[in-house]
Amino acid sequence: AQSVTQLDSQVPVFEEAPVELRCNYSSSVSVYLFWYVQYPNQGLQLLLKYLSGSTLVKGINGFEAEFNKSQTSFHLRKPSVHISDTAEYFCAVSDLMGGSEKLVFGKGTKLTVNP
């Protein structure tokens, strides 16, 4: 079974600072990888996804992530964060079990952007 580890449960940063949210996965096969964002009291929204091709993936709101197969990582980055980026971020990996597609989520990283 596949698994996802988000190495930091909480990340505080100051506004306009860069941020990196770390994600590692375990898998013996090719995977699809996703980052979702959850703003307070809302559902999850897709930030970006890696299916194939370029290992650098750009998403919404200025976020990007890099797929590193040798290190089984998919870290999320933003060069300059805003107060509005305060949210919880989830990394997920696709798990094709029993012929149907499911996602396995990490436990989440709470990003707090301070003024």
Place this chain on the structure above:
Amino acid sequence: NAGVTQTPKFRVLKTGQSMTLLCAQDMNHEYMYWYRQDPGMGLRLIHYSVGEGTTAKGEVPDGYNVSRLKKQNFLLGLESAAPSQTSVYFCASSYWDRARHEQFFGPGTRLTVL
């Protein structure tokens, strides 16, 4: 398009009571999912469906039942609620093919079992 909607948004139950959560999607997605979200645990899959009339167990299925009588609806039932089922429940849907694989989430239902 409304996307994925969930009813109700909030509910308080007493131990032993039953209830049904409704999820509806208007994107003609084949797959639908129910998750629960607990602090520090991420999202855990309860049940899922790959098409009308089909359901399957996820990671934490005990104490829940589901039905998918229509393609656009996916119901989650709690027959005898327990305090351990206090959680936020999310429904999601997606296309079947991997090329378009992205799950779209509803706004959630916050359930408290006393």
